[in-house]
Amino acid sequence: MDGERNLAELKVGDEAVIGRINTTDDKILKKLMALGVLPGMKLVLLQKFPSYVIKVGNTRIAADDSIARSIVVVKK
Amino acid sequence: MSCCHQEKKGGLFKNLLRRNRGDSEASEKQVSKKKMVLVGTPNVGKSVIFNRLTGVYATVSNYPGTTVEVFRGTCRIGEEVFEVVDTPGMYSFMTITEEERVTRRLLFSEKPDIILHVVDAKNLERMLPMTLQLIEAGLPVMLVVNMMDEAQQIGREIDIAKLEQLLGIPVVGTAAAINKGMDLLKKRVVQYVKKRAA
Amino acid sequence: MLKSERLEYGAFKYDDRIEKAIKEIESNLKSSYNVSKRTIALLLLQEDSEIQEMVRMRESSFSQISEIVKKTKMLFTEPLYYVITVQRQKKVDEIVSKVVYTRRDSKNRLSNWLDKITVQPLTGIPILLLVLYFGLYKFVGQFGAGTLVDFIEGNIFDTYVNPWVDRMVTTYISSEPIQELLAKEYGIITLGLRYALAIILPIVGTFFLMFSIIEDSGYLPRLALLIDRVFKAIGLNGRAVIPMVLGFGCDTMATLVSRTLETRRERILATLLLSLAIPCSAQLGVVLAMLSGNTAALLIWALCVLLVFLLVGFLAARLLPGERPVFYMEVPPLRLPRLGNIIEKTLSRMQWYFLEIVPIFIIASVLIWIGRMTGIFDAIIRLAEPLMVALGLPPETAEAFLFGFFRRDYGAAGLYDMKGSLTWTQLTVASVTLTLFLPCIAQVSVMLKERGLMTTAAILAFIFPFAFLVGYVLNLILNVTGVVW
Ligand SMILES: Nc1nc2c(ncn2[C@@H]2O[C@H](COP(=O)(O)OP(=O)(O)OP(=O)(O)O)[C@@H](O)[C@H]2O)c(=O)[nH]1
Numbered sequence: 001m002d003g004e005r006n007l008a009e010l011k012v013g014d015e016a017v018i019g020r021i022n023t024t025d026d027k028i029l030k031k032l033m034a035l036g037v038l039p040g041m042k043l044v045l046l047q048k049f050p051s052y053v054i055k056v057g058n059t060r061i062a063a064d065d066s067i068a069r070s071i072v073v074v075k076k
Numbered sequence: 077m078s079c080c081h082q083e084k085k086g087g088l089f090k091n092l093l094r095r096n097r098g099d100s101e102a103s104e105k106q107v108s109k110k111k112m113v114l115v116g117t118p119n120v121g122k123s124v125i126f127n128r129l130t131g132v133y134a135t136v137s138n139y140p141g142t143t144v145e146v147f148r149g150t151c152r153i154g155e156e157v158f159e160v161v162d163t164p165g166m167y168s169f170m171t172i173t174e175e176e177r178v179t180r181r182l183l184f185s186e187k188p189d190i191i192l193h194v195v196d197a198k199n200l201e202r203m204l205p206m207t208l209q210l211i212e213a214g215l216p217v218m219l220v221v222n223m224m225d226e227a228q229q230i231g232r233e234i235d236i237a238k239l240e241q242l243l244g245i246p247v248v249g250t251a252a253a254i255n256k257g258m259d260l261l262k263k264r265v266v267q268y269v270k271k272r273a274a
Numbered sequence: 275m276l277k278s279e280r281l282e283y284g285a286f287k288y289d290d291r292i293e294k295a296i297k298e299i300e301s302n303l304k305s306s307y308n309v310s311k312r313t314i315a316l317l318l319l320q321e322d323s324e325i326q327e328m329v330r331m332r333e334s335s336f337s338q339i340s341e342i343v344k345k346t347k348m349l350f351t352e353p354l355y356y357v358i359t360v361q362r363q364k365k366v367d368e369i370v371s372k373v374v375y376t377r378r379d380s381k382n383r384l385s386n387w388l389d390k391i392t393v394q395p396l397t398g399i400p401i402l403l404l405v406l407y408f409g410l411y412k413f414v415g416q417f418g419a420g421t422l423v424d425f426i427e428g429n430i431f432d433t434y435v436n437p438w439v440d441r442m443v444t445t446y447i448s449s450e451p452i453q454e455l456l457a458k459e460y461g462i463i464t465l466g467l468r469y470a471l472a473i474i475l476p477i478v479g480t481f482f483l484m485f486s487i488i489e490d491s492g493y494l495p496r497l498a499l500l501i502d503r504v505f506k507a508i509g510l511n512g513r514a515v516i517p518m519v520l521g522f523g524c525d526t527m528a529t530l531v532s533r534t535l536e537t538r539r540e541r542i543l544a545t546l547l548l549s550l551a552i553p554c555s556a557q558l559g560v561v562l563a564m565l566s567g568n569t570a571a572l573l574i575w576a577l578c579v580l581l582v583f584l585l586v587g588f589l590a591a592r593l594l595p596g597e598r599p600v601f602y603m604e605v606p607p608l609r610l611p612r613l614g615n616i617i618e619k620t621l622s623r624m625q626w627y628f629l630e631i632v633p634i635f636i637i638a639s640v641l642i643w644i645g646r647m648t649g650i651f652d653a654i655i656r657l658a659e660p661l662m663v664a665l666g667l668p669p670e671t672a673e674a675f676l677f678g679f680f681r682r683d684y685g686a687a688g689l690y691d692m693k694g695s696l697t698w699t700q701l702t703v704a705s706v707t708l709t710l711f712l713p714c715i716a717q718v719s720v721m722l723k724e725r726g727l728m729t730t731a732a733i734l735a736f737i738f739p740f741a742f743l744v745g746y747v748l749n750l751i752l753n754v755t756g757v758v759w
């Protein structure tokens with residue numbers, strides 16, 4: 001455990017546990033939760049450019065920078 | 077991609093050709109139709125199941141958001157005749173996009189005799205929350221765990237009987253794209269509707 | 275009683291504070307709903323605006339309910355939908371842990387590899403170009419619009435159908451106007467049906483076939499994430515790739531699919547770009563066939579349309595107020611397309627397309643016939659002639675543009691018919707102008723339904739003069755720079 005960081009601060013291939021969603025935009029929070037991006041879930045960062053791609057469970061999710069920065073993770 | 081004109085014309089045309097199969101207008105009127113609604117997250121195979129049940133082609137594509145309009149067809153299982161409704165996928169009960177709202181409004185306004193909640197076996201943990209919500213809503217829901225073939229490929233086994241017992245609703249495993257489990261699905265649907273009527 | 279009803283209140287409980295609020299709200303809900311009061315209460319706690327509106331209309335005690343929601347919100351630091359979702363997920367995880375067993379984490383090397391190379395720019399862009407080159411240019415452009423059209427039009431219509439129809443009509447029908455309605459230069463059969471069957475159908479068919487394969491493979495969401503950054507510049511997000519690409523099949527379907535975009539602003543932008551700068555498959559195929567003899571002309575056409583797409587998108591995004599779009603999308607696994615689905619989808623789309631265009635082609639033929647009989651047709655063409663001259667086109671091209679009013683592809687087909695008498699510059703200018711020119715009648719009707727009268731009118735009022743302006747400027751540039759063939 002070495003503290004919180006957002007997705008943008010991870011390296012491709014890193015695994016981490018989602019800590020919380022840090023956003024002021026209600027819709028983003030709701031959508032991420034609906035997609036199963038919830039605190040406590042494990043994620044793998046697959047790609048950062050041109051878009052972020054993460055894997056949560058067996059689901060792959062593409063997202064842009066603003067969303068990636070709102071996903072706060074705790075690195076394993 | 078689904079367009080009202082497209083599918084409806086296609087459906088009509090096919091229904092005309094398939095009159096002898098028993099889903100023609102005349103026989104529909106004799107028996108009172110039961111309503112079956114397919115709901116679930118986008119891209120889980122609702123439209124494949126709809127096609128298999130009704131013989132009417134609703135567009136199937138490999139991306140979320142293929143179906144954007146409600147789509148209706150008819151299916152006959154034994155004695156029972158069903159009006160089958162295919163809906164746009166919806167990520168949660170808290171809707172965000174227009175096509176999701178279409179589905180929720182339908183659920184809240186029509187009175188289905190059975191709701192098939194279609195989920196992806198690979199992503200059960202992400203999709204069961206909606207099952208709980210449907211149960212919570214007091215709706216007549218049955219769970220269809222689809223894409224069992226793909227789950228198996230990634231080494232995932234699902235204890236359907238146990239799931240049924242834990243949820244307290246009927247659960248069927250299918251791989252609709254390769255036509256597996258569809259007969260069982262139909263059987264369970266009829267059982268469920270009969271029991272509810274009794 | 276029913277199993278499901280037993281579970282409704284029994285099996286799954288949220289924490290006490292939420293349950294208490296649910297009870298209180300439930301007791302305030304007096305009218306009957308199609309779903310349980312528990313669900314209504316939960317959605318109210320999560321401040322779902324549609325449900326709030328519904329309850330406000332129906333319950334006299336709405337203010338009490340709002341109070342309960344407010345009080346409950348104070349008990350938590352996080353928003354209530356977050357709290358509720360997390361608690362529900364906990365229950366789900368508990369269930370899943372009892373029913374799911376994972377034997378091994380088997381990995382399919384090939385599909386993993388394919389997955390990687392489609393989403394990384396270094397390999398993804400060349401793959402996109404390959405798809406465009408082989409799928410669009412070779413298969414649709416050269417095979418569909420070239421080989422197939424030549425065969426059906428040249429070998430079937432020109433050699434058999436048209437002469438036969440002309441002969442039948444002159445033998446059995448004495449009235450000259452009726453002869454012209456059915457046959458000859460502008461007849462329903464010799465022009466309307468020929469366009470539909472010989473030019474449009476093969477092109478649309480090959481396009482839909484190729485497109486179905488791409489759709490079923492799962493490539494489109496990967497394209498979406500690859501191209502998101504570009505789309506952000508024009509006020510859209512990667513998600514809009516799907517309606518845009520669909521537009522290359524049929525802009526009418528695509529306008530309907532733009533529903534999947536989240537904000538009104540994005541939907542308007544997508545509708546505008548679809549009706550302006552995305553040629554539908556029929557139009558695209560005709561243009562590809564027409565210009566494929568001259569690579570420079572084809573490139574100029576493509577570049578022009580792409581530039582207009584980006585420029586208009588960029589400017590419109592600056593002008594239209596609204597929130598910045600965000601992009602997130604589930605990326606489904608790559609799947610091997612199933613032959614049955616591809617065939618069925620292609621056929622059903624062709625059937626739909628055909629049923630849609632044939633009546634319009636026939637109506638168009640009839641209207642043109644009326645126009646010609648009454649002299650209105652000639653008058654309109656004469657009116658439009660100065661416009662054509664301004665674009666450096668021969669006056670007869672006005673006809674193609676007039677056809678274009680009915681359907682864009684009809685216009686393109688009209689142009690295709692006269693390609694022998696035009697220079698490359700003229701063909702390029704006419705193709706660009708016709709591509710940008712008004713959307714077809716079917717598309718306008720979907721625009722009206724989905725976006726409303728004002729938006730549609732504004733879009734059309736912009737497109738009409740703008741298309742000619744672009745044609746005019748292009749003609750000037752081609753002439754001034756001396757690129758005249
Ligand atoms: N391997 C496998 N693929 C399936 C199965 N069921 C559906 N698919 C594929 O999953 C994709 C999505 O199927 P659809 O029926 O379009 O999904 P949908 O639920 O209607 O999706 P939306 O209309 O977007 O809500 C298609 O590519 C299908 O071929 C299945 O049981 N096994």
Ligand SMILES: [Mg+2]
Nearest residue numbers: 122123142143
């Ligand atoms: Mg569907």
